[in-house]
Amino acid sequence: MRIGLLGTGPWAERVHAPVLAEHSGLEFTGVWGRRPEAAEALGAAHGVPGYADLDRLLAEVDAVSIALPPTVQAGLAVRAAEAGCHLLLDKPVALTVPDAEAVAEAVREHKVASVVFFTVRFGGEQIPWIERQAELGGWFTGRSDWLGSVFAPGSTSPYAASPWRVEKGALWDVGPHALSVLLPVLGDATHVTAAAGPLDTVHLVVRHAGGASSTLALSLTAPLAAGGTGMELRGEHGVVQLPPRGEGPAAALHRALDALRASAASGEPHPCGADFGLRVVEILVGAERSLATGATVAV
Structure with missing residues (x-):
């Protein structure tokens, strides 16, 4: 599974990027951020390119791992689903019910897999x-x-x-x-x-x-x-x-990504998917x- 990272903040830098680079079942493809220079720097730290054009990244990956504020995540998650990308979402999925509904509807309509990364659920x-x-x-x-x-x-x-x-x-x-x-x-x-x-x-x-x-x-x-x-x-x-909890979030993220890969392969929605995030x-x-x-x- 080719996967891109959306986000360049502390959560992306400290957890998402290292895990995506380490995970044996993934091909870490690149990083997009709202600040292109930050995307380039974070990507370079893990040997992948930074993308200034989000649509270009979405066209080159099978999935995205989102590490962005919920106010930003919802709209970009819909955009990624429309591009056929599976979604590793952060919690909360959104800060309003209509935004969370839009994510869940996009997942269903475009038949992509989704997992919301509640760290304890993947401990x-x-x-x-x-x-x-x-x-x-x-x-x-x-x-x-x-x-x-x-x-x-x-x-x-x-x-x-x-x-x-x-x-x-x-x-x-x-x-x-x-x-x-x-x-x-x-x-x-x-x-x-x-x-x-x-x-x-x-x-x-x-x-x-x-x-x-x-x-x-x-x-x-x-x-x-x-x-x-x-x-x-x-x-x-x-x-x-x-x-x-006797481990950090990185181990849990590895399991969440495994769950995303399994859901994408089987076509079966994960219990911790976008619908649960909406609830x-x-x-x-x-x-x-x-x-x-x-x-x-x-x-």
Whole structure:
């Protein structure tokens, strides 16, 4: 599979480009970015050309790996699908339901494969854990804490300068990660209630189709000493916890790309494809509405 990279920021530079260059099942073809000089520099670091013309890159690849802000990703993903390219998408797929719908519709219409790179969904220990808990069923409640310190005093995170994270906060940055694990285990969301915590912190209560409920604590402004993630399920089979992540995002991206290749070869949509990405956006938009109104919102 010939694959191109769209994006030149820290996420593209630190994770996507090295993985695309290393992956044995891919031919890393080139890089496109909104700043041509940055695309050339990142491409040169991995022995591939930088492209100033996006359409030219799309014509020369079978797939694209997108590492761009969600406000930019949606339109370019549609454009890539129209060119017949399979899509490795970042989360969230978009920041509005119409934009996310456009991506999902383009994937269906042009019959391309899509995978949304929720890092935890592609974790080495997390994949079998999620599958096992979904198979067991009988869960009563779930609890998920995603407390990041990207914007905390003393943070050296390379993502602190990300304009969309500054604007949209934890709900849209780490909220998708929590939902990507809870939904396949507890079932689709039917209602969401949101309450604001300190700074960008948001607390969600989610009602799931199977009758279970879950609570989420999401933040990018937790003090450095208080940051961390965790998930716990309680039900008929007792109490279980999501295994801690013992690897970086690169290993997970390798698995996500393998999933994209398999979906492209089989023609079978991946469970973490554009339709699932759309569903996550719908729930997050509902949570925003709940924050604004103080009411429980049907999603």
